[in-house]
Amino acid sequence: MVEQAPESVLADVCTAEVRLTPQRKRILEVLRSSPSGLTLPEAALSLAQDGIGQATVYRAVKALRRRGLVAYVHGPAGEHRFVALSNTHAHLVVCRMCHKAVEFKECGLSTLEKLVEFQTGFVVEGHHLELFGRCSQCRSK
Amino acid sequence: MVEQAPESVLADVCTAEVRLTPQRKRILEVLRSSPSGLTLPEAALSLAQDGIGQATVYRAVKALRRRGLVAYVHGPAGEHRFVALSNTHAHLVVCRMCHKAVEFKECGLSTLEKLVEFQTGFVVEGHHLELFGRCSQCRSK
DNA sequence: ATGGGTGCAAATAGTTTGCACTGAC
């Protein structure tokens, strides 16, 4: 029901090599070309036209995520939508109307992390942060 | 592929009534009794013993999430694990070893939100934040 | 020749839906 490991939010040092094959480059392109990201089924459907099998898409997106080249955000129904990142360890702010996802870097969470460490006794090692809002275009409609 | 709306991170005012039926109370109990939360299939399996159908579990968890009584975090494989909350609009810090999820309230994100608004032109209206780390028990092993 | 990657097809697992029925206002 639950697989091995990944999902780490930290830039997990890749023990195994993760190659950037032609298929994976194409996958990144397709993700990059969709402002609101794509679900795996959507990506697989679109990439089938390039002759890329769905298993490849599923496996590749996982691998790319481990390399920090791809991240996901949550769509309106809770689905994971995958987005190509230009900076590793970036965060995304998502428009609730058009669902466009825009990267930002600074997350200024270190103070909070300290506070939570103090309150809970955890050592905090990573995080997942998404912001939701409205982009300027959607607001002006 | 994608349904209507929910997933809002803000305490979306519930337009429709969301009743707290015996089944839903039981669902909350079961979630509460699992420190690391449960996936929907896990919860459905366990609640089948109480004669609660799986469709009910899936539908109820969604409803409870809209009421702010339940939240999810991401398990090691990226699965959604649902946790009963005691404070609405709480956040969770999750142990990467035992996967226990612990609530915290202050998220001190308002400064960041302002900054991102300035940088991106978005108006920020909500967020999803999860911290990952190690709890003290796991560290002392 | 080794090990990561790939495509295909099949197998699984996860999730939603239609329907008839119940219980609280």
Place this chain on the structure above:
DNA sequence: GTCAGTGCAAACTATTTGCACCCAT
């Protein structure tokens, strides 16, 4: 009597897996 909620079974969607093959080291 209305409307949210429920259980069941069936339908459907999403995801993983086994296997043979490929390519770069």
